[in-house]
Amino acid sequence: DAKTTQPNSMESNEEEPVHLPCNHSTISGTDYIHWYRQLPSQGPEYVIHGLTSNVNNRMASLAIAEDRKSSTLILHRATLRDAAVYYCILRAMDSSYKLIFGSGTRLLVRP
Amino acid sequence: EAGVAQSPRYKIIEKRQSVAFWCNPISGHATLYWYQQILGQGPKLLIQFQNNGVVDDSQLPKDRFSAERLKGVDSTLKIQPAKLEDSAVYLCASSLDPGGYTEAFFGQGTRLTVV
Secondary structure, three states: OOOOEOOOEEEEEOOOOEEEEEEOOOOOOOOEEEEEEEOOOOOOEEEEEEOOOOEEOOOOEEEEOOOOOEEEEEEOOOOHHHOEEEEEEEEOHHHOOOOOOOOOEEEEEEO | OOOOEEEOOEEEEOOOOOEEEEEEOOOOOOEEEEEEEOOOOOOEEEEEEEOOEEEEOOOOOOOOEEEEOHHHOOEEEEEOOOOHHHOEEEEEEEEOOOOOOOOOEEOOOEEEEEO
16 A cells, blocks of 8 residues: 555764655656654654655755656754654555555664 | 644553544644554554545444544544554544645544553
């Protein structure tokens, strides 16, 4: 169901950029790429989403490959508060755009 | 803007007892989701409502779980009878509509422990 592949864990140093990869080789033209993150003991929170073009918001940037088979979430300057599990999700038209979570990437930020 | 409200925050029950969770979504949000998150795993979608109709409940164990959304606003999720494997965090989320471009907002969750 998840349709995405992410590394189980990644580490970063504080104040350095972080690139979180996601593979979604079976993506179709109408599928949206969403990223959510879950801080310890909290519900998931929306980070960013895109369809074809790269996207920027106050939290992060989303870089989408030209063939859309992969994407990268970019945190420009990691802080300790960014330590969380990051989920890359395809909201697919063939599954009625359901929000289906996989196992995500656990990001550790070192001070 | 008020977020998604859930209650209670914590609940401990014995197996075979029943339990209910309550969710109040963000005002005006037509879509409401219930998720189950077992420790160490990603959230699993149990049921999705569009207004007061069920869009998807394919992962809801219907022999013991039930959910309703009266008047298309608040929702309750019930487990009867509970099993040890139901110990998890139950998350409620809402979004303006179910489209692929909309973001979902999550509550803090209810942590259920079945002993």
